[in-house]
Amino acid sequence: MYSQILLNGLMLGAIYACIAVGFSLVWGVLNVINMIHGAFIILGGYITFFAWLHFKIHPFMMILPVAVLMFGLGYILQRGMINKVISKPVLTTLTLTFGLEMILYNAMNLVFSATPRRIALDMGSLKLGELLLSVDRIASMVLALTLTGLLYLVLRTSKIGRAIVAVRMDRDAASLMGINVKEIYAITFGIGAFMAGACGALVAVVFPISTSLTGVFLGKAFVICVIGGLGTVPGALVGGLTLGVIESFAGYWLGPQNAILIGFILMLVLLVVRPTGIIGKKGYE
Numbered sequence: 001m002y003s004q005i006l007l008n009g010l011m012l013g014a015i016y017a018c019i020a021v022g023f024s025l026v027w028g029v030l031n032v033i034n035m036i037h038g039a040f041i042i043l044g045g046y047i048t049f050f051a052w053l054h055f056k057i058h059p060f061m062m063i064l065p066v067a068v069l070m071f072g073l074g075y076i077l078q079r080g081m082i083n084k085v086i087s088k089p090v091l092t093t094l095t096l097t098f099g100l101e102m103i104l105y106n107a108m109n110l111v112f113s114a115t116p117r118r119i120a121l122d123m124g125s126l127k128l129g130e131l132l133l134s135v136d137r138i139a140s141m142v143l144a145l146t147l148t149g150l151l152y153l154v155l156r157t158s159k160i161g162r163a164i165v166a167v168r169m170d171r172d173a174a175s176l177m178g179i180n181v182k183e184i185y186a187i188t189f190g191i192g193a194f195m196a197g198a199c200g201a202l203v204a205v206v207f208p209i210s211t212s213l214t215g216v217f218l219g220k221a222f223v224i225c226v227i228g229g230l231g232t233v234p235g236a237l238v239g240g241l242t243l244g245v246i247e248s249f250a251g252y253w254l255g256p257q258n259a260i261l262i263g264f265i266l267m268l269v270l271l272v273v274r275p276t277g278i279i280g281k282k283g284y285e
Contacts, residue, residue, distance in 0.1 A: 028231015
């Protein structure tokens with residue numbers, strides 16, 4: 001019984017990590033709490049859903065097109081608007097991204113309505129001993145972990161990834177080294193939107209999507225960053241898996257309605273005893 005609950009939590013946690021990693025990256029590099037992140041996820045889910053409904057395109061085939069589209073949207077928003085106030089206090093960028101979120105939220109309500117929608121793939125299930133594995137959830141978990149791992153490799157091995165890390169560590173020093181900080185900011189925000197859109201395509205397979213969930217996914221991303229550690233891919237992965245397992249067991253013991261509450265309680269405890277998160281580093285925010 002408990003092994004099934006643990007497995008469900010790990011599958012959920014992998015998707016949570018993918019939900020949070022772009023949010024964490026933007027926050028860590030730009031010092032911007034991106035309030036539009038949840039809306040990016042839902043928009044990616046809606047595009048994937050309607051591509052499947054009207055054109056019979058498999059949702060997993062929509063991951064890359066949706067992600068690229070969201071990268072473009074994120075890049076344009078950051079370069080054209082957010083970059084103009086990037087040096088202002090955090091409250092300014094918070095207010096701006098909140099305003100953008102409200103615009104996108106209402107636009108999605110107008111175009112798609114708030115009716116929950118979900119892609120029903122019905123890929124069957126596998127049975128391993130006492131464990132029952134849903135194939136669509138396993139596939140979503142593997143793809144979420146793959147996306148998270150690819151982002152980690154990009155940041156570690158590519159020229160643009162090293163530039164992002166350099167800006168994150170010391171913006172002024174990076175600028176003196178010839179790095180175009182404004183361009184890196186726009187690319188980083190675009191990558192955050194890229195990951196959100198790709199995750200939205202996966203979320204549409206696992207959960208019903210609705211505009212009412214934009215705040216839910218944003219809240220989960222925030223909690224995961226606090227739990228795992230801000231601005232790092234491993235931090236998002238650890239935080240996502242931790243939250244997924246906690247919610248899975250809390251849902252079994254206390255009921256699904258209390259599962260989210262336990263995650264927020266853990267976040268508050270960590271803010272007091274370990275503000276940097278489980279694997280975060282002091283001064284590396």
